[in-house]
Amino acid sequence: MSEIISDVIDRALEAYAALTELGEEIEDEWSYVNELSEAWRERLDEVAAERGQDRLSGEAGAAVDRAIAEVGLITDPHRAIDWLSTFPQVVLLATGGRP
């Protein structure tokens, strides 16, 4: 059964918060990590505000869940910082947004 975009983005943002927390472990990059996270959260929030009630295909929702599972495997904070940029792009592609 298809879901609305805002529900999928809510799940993605929850995973993104955990990824941000992991990236924060690199003390020298604390500010960058938080500014980067804020910038991409804003973009995801925009999509939720614009199209949040639109329904997604089942495969699009599953794609976001796979991306969430992928970042859930990360334990290296350096890798987490790489994904702070990549994860939102993957989510935006899956939900039909502009990365």
Add this chain to the structure above:
Amino acid sequence: MRFQDAARDARAVVYAGIQADPQVARAAELLESATLAQRILARAVMNGETTDPDGWRGTFPGLFGDAATDPTERAHSESILAASLAVAERGEQVRSQVRGAIVEELAARLLARRVGPTGVRRERRILFDGVRAEIHPYDVTVERESAAEAYDCKWGARGINADVLYQLDDARTHAADEGEPLTVALVVFDAARSCVVRLAAQTAPHEGTAIVTLETLDELAERSA
């Protein structure tokens, strides 16, 4: 202003081996004609933890799902996925080096479309009269009279730092002092939004340095950065 090959020191020899890795040429060849979504796929897989191709196909339904109806594009996505997984399966240190070399090779290939392959050089230093030469060479240069270009390449926005920004800006200003135009740019295999955030925190001069991102890579083939 003149260009010179970088010294063949130990770093250069090791890095030349990475650059000559067939996986680098294969990935760059595929990414040269890739869409933005396909480039994001490559970045995700090469950054990834898992190497299960079906998992990645499911993560990118626009490339592999019901909407991917063009068989040529789908085959291209499959090739990019395979090449990216081959890189991801390398050890962490090698993977990191290979990714960097892929961005350089990709930039060189795109530039060669515009200026021809003989106009594009790799690992070159730029020398100016009365100025101590930088030790670190530029990743890619376009060496044409009155239209030279120098590029440094990064896998991610986090690679943007003061050292590289100073080096590019110094080259540009020294060239201007000699009355030579020199276009300088950073090629970053990452999203513009991430690059903007990284640059905002940098105090090194970068107003004269172009930033080429995932979204604008193809412009290297179309016009000077």
